[in-house]
Amino acid sequence: MIKQDFVALAPYLAVAGGIVLLMLLVSFWRSVRVMLTMTVVVLLVSLGLVGVGIGNPPHLISGFLLIDGYAALFNALFIIAAIVTALLAYGYMRGRGGEQEEFYLLLVLATLGAMTMAAAHHFAAVLLGLEILSISLYVLIGYSEEGHPPLEAALKYLVLSGVASTTMLFGMALIYNATGTLVFSELGSTDFAVPRDELYYLAGQGLLFAGIAFKLSLVPFHMWTPDVYQGAPAPVTGFLATVSKGAVFAFVLRYALITDVLAIPVMSTVLLVFAVLSMLGGNLLALLQNNVKRLLAYSSIAHIGYLLIALLAVGVLADSLIAVEASIVYLVGYFLMTLAAFGVVTVLSSSSMEVDAESIDAYTGLFWRRPLCAVIMTTALLSLTGIPLTVGFVAKFYLIATGAEGGMWLLLWALVVGSAIAVYYYMRVIFVMVQKGGGDSYTHPSVKVEGMAVLVVIGLSLILFGVYPSPLIDFVRSSIGIAGG
């Protein structure tokens, strides 16, 4: 390790050091408030270091991690999402029993895992990041002491996610068997090229992508998603829907970019089928839901399906960086609107309730009872629908433009049909919120100041990036190395 390695790794070292610090802190001074403060401080320091390093040339650390603008953008997203989750979780857990301090420790640990995946350039790094992330998530999902749903969700996720990780690991082993390397750049280089139809190689890629499809909850590997989303505490669900998905996508996009795996016809065809099935299946199944968390779970399946358009564009476009640009802009939008939607569920959930504010009836008349929450929820839902002047539209527009540039009409049709179906269930929630009544049968949770403040900021950025996306676009383009504005 040389000095430049440490400079490049600074954000990671800050988070890792922070984790040790938090671990020591929690054993000497048990205070939720102090833990929250320190967590936010650690994450902010790391975010600052990410920001400082964003202009530096790409730096490869012994073939293991590639620290570049790409990793930096994803890291920034993960860290911001973690800060939001921490602040939301604080208000959510207040009034609930149990030891709450370790929650923040696990949250930062999960973030470190996600950050590792964003920079992974080697299968070992992928696995390392994935396991840090997943194992932290198992505990986070089942963190609540009360009630069965979290435990059931955690167990489901543990078993199924464990199987998926194993599948991926076996896939990596088969690829190693065929090529003799685990480094992405070597997998992509012609020196190591194996026949693309070699059986072990293809089987390895197939298993790898099956595991990825599970982690991204693509149809037909989506069965776990609604149950886990519903059972997990609302702030953790938001984290799961954004950071966990984003980390896996960051890895698979980088993997596709460097190794050109999507040039194998069967791989891109399979992925295309997954994408179309996710867009249509996710949206169709969401129509049947009366539970907001499950509804958002299915909607996130569809949204990751849309995102696959950008991934598939890697294999189609002459300039694959445009696909990266589209993916990141899309993920910025997806992160913001998903965090906003689950954030509203979080602040409306009360510790006195058996379950979170997840039944659609709990939202009846919300517009007149809690106008600010309702406005933010409406903005988030309109953004998820893809209505102009919200970031969700910019994100969707990016995918449509990318797809049109690549001539991927089948996927675009699926996107249009899926989005049209989606209008119904998003608008149904909005309709319920503006109706009269419903205020009597539901407890009014106390206003959570930190949570509301975070939500207001996210709500404003949903609009801001929707109205004036140019700075965001320029920033993403310059960070990933596309010249010009």
Added chain:
Amino acid sequence: MNLLALILLMLAGGGIAWVSERFNPKAPQWVALFVLLLAGFWVYGLWVSGDGPIYAETKFAWIPRFGISVYLSLDGLSLMLVALTLFLGVVAIASSWTEIRERTGFFQFNLIWTLAGLVGVFAALDLFLFFLFWEVMLIPMYFLIAIWGHENRGYAAMKFFLFTQASGLLMLLAIVALVYQNYATSGVLTFDYQALLGAEIDPDIAFWIMLGFFIAFVVKLPGVPFHTWLPDAHTQAPTAGSVILAGVMLKTGAYGLIRFVVPLFPEAALDFRWPAMVLGAVSVIYGGYMAFSQSDFKRLVAYSSVSHMGFVLLGVFAWNQLALQGSIVQMLAHGFSSAALFMLAGALQERLHTREMSDMGGLWVRAPRMGVITLFFVVASLGMPGLGTFVGEFLVLLGAFQVDVTVTVAAAIGIVFAAVYSLSLMQRSFQGPPNTNVETMADFGLREMSVMLVMALALVWLGIFPQAVLEMAAPSLASMGVGAP
């Protein structure tokens, strides 16, 4: 003058109207009225001071990454439609002066934002911006129906939103496809209308892109078979919503056909001329037939809109000067007459709490002023010479006759239906033996009479002096290659 400022003025005015409810529940309608009058004077100033063919223009870069600019421009056609929008906006506020008693602030906010979106639609010459306004005006209209609508508002609002949103997505796909087709041949990525006018597109692709635009606009127009949202939405909307829907929002479909479909795809539109004209004629006859079979006052007027807008579709695809001028006169005339009839329906519902004509009858005795007004607009609707509708329909038929005799004859038969349903409306509600259920009914007061008289005068003016409108529209049509410059 800056057109963006005009739209921002309206958006800001809407916000102020919402907030002003805190001080007095009556305040929002005064604020809204003031804002609309201010905007009206602004547009009047443009009209008087401008010397055509472009009365005002604003253009600056917005999202340079995709060649998107804020490009707003008012030529004669756009200016007339913007003026109609603002005028009917004032009418809508006047018509709901006493009807809306709950959440007045949010009501006026939605009303003004719908109008601002409509102004944007008529002024935008950047396809991205056009789509943005096209979508943005739907949300407040959705709220108007969903919150203040009648008994079946949930269903109607959802149907309205689904139809328009799904067709809007189709248009977005068509817009992006057009832009990227142009990018492939010219190497310039731009959403500028003027630049895309000269785009060279493969005829086969052009047809499909044209169809995407066509369906989006015909859903809004609405033409058979995409009209089914209209009777529900119009019937369930509050009076102000119906006035704006019928008076202005339907015109955005016609405007889109004139401004975008034919000029952007002249050959494809020519190939599609016959089916489109047949659809127009079918709408005329089917709308008239369905109107006659209604027992609900508002539903009858709604179906009559389908019939009247069928003439516009017929005229646009005949695409000669006579027919197009007829279409434009018809758009304005229908704006006034349908708005007035919906106001009457609203006034009757406010007084009688029913829209069923079987519960009416003999109302002339109770409210002679309302009777006279109804008679006037009913006669206008059936196409009495000397009133605007006659000029519009006559010119359309004259122009269409030169293109296709059979279709024109069929459409002309539709006018007979108009006479039947119009007179039956009058007969069933105001004539005949007085309904014993109705003991007393307040007649129109000064506010309602003055609004109605202004609209009646406008129809007379259109009927006996259509030349002013024709001259105003001529340069716009000339710029699209129709008629002498």
